[in-house]
Amino acid sequence: MNKKILFIILIIILFGITSLIIYTNFIKENLRINKSGVIKFINLESGFYGIIGDDGKNYQPVNLSNEFKVDGMKIKFEGRLRKDLSTIYMWGEPVEILKVEKINN
Numbered sequence: 001m002n003k004k005i006l007f008i009i010l011i012i013i014l015f016g017i018t019s020l021i022i023y024t025n026f027i028k029e030n031l032r033i034n035k036s037g038v039i040k041f042i043n044l045e046s047g048f049y050g051i052i053g054d055d056g057k058n059y060q061p062v063n064l065s066n067e068f069k070v071d072g073m074k075i076k077f078e079g080r081l082r083k084d085l086s087t088i089y090m091w092g093e094p095v096e097i098l099k100v101e102k103i104n105n
Contacts, residue, residue, distance in 0.1 A: 031081040032078065033079050035053045035059070035076070035077060036054045036075065037054050039073040040052050041069075044091060045088060050091060051095075059093055060092035061097050062095065063096055063097050065100075068102070075103060078099040081095055082096055
């Protein structure tokens with residue numbers, strides 16, 4: 001095979017890989033949310049803690065720490081929506097909590 005053709009193929013492959021990395025980071029960044037809401041114990045199946053957002057949506061945190069598992073606690077949180085997860089509860093949208101803080105009344 002000609003060296004020019006190999007070089008062109010290599011450039012096309014590198015361009016494709018770079019584009020895929022940029023697109024993946026763009027998608028991940030767009031799945032980030034900053035919300036506030038109320039922690040609620042949801043009595044389904046064996047029970048779990050969810051977040052009822054001030055925007056009216058339900059969020060199911062997949063990694064909420066124990067100190068925030070308090071029914072009725074008002075919080076502000078930053079998270080990443082997990083479109084790649086399904087849960088047994090079928091309640092709310094799964095969200096990975098990146099930062100959370102209690103809102104004092």
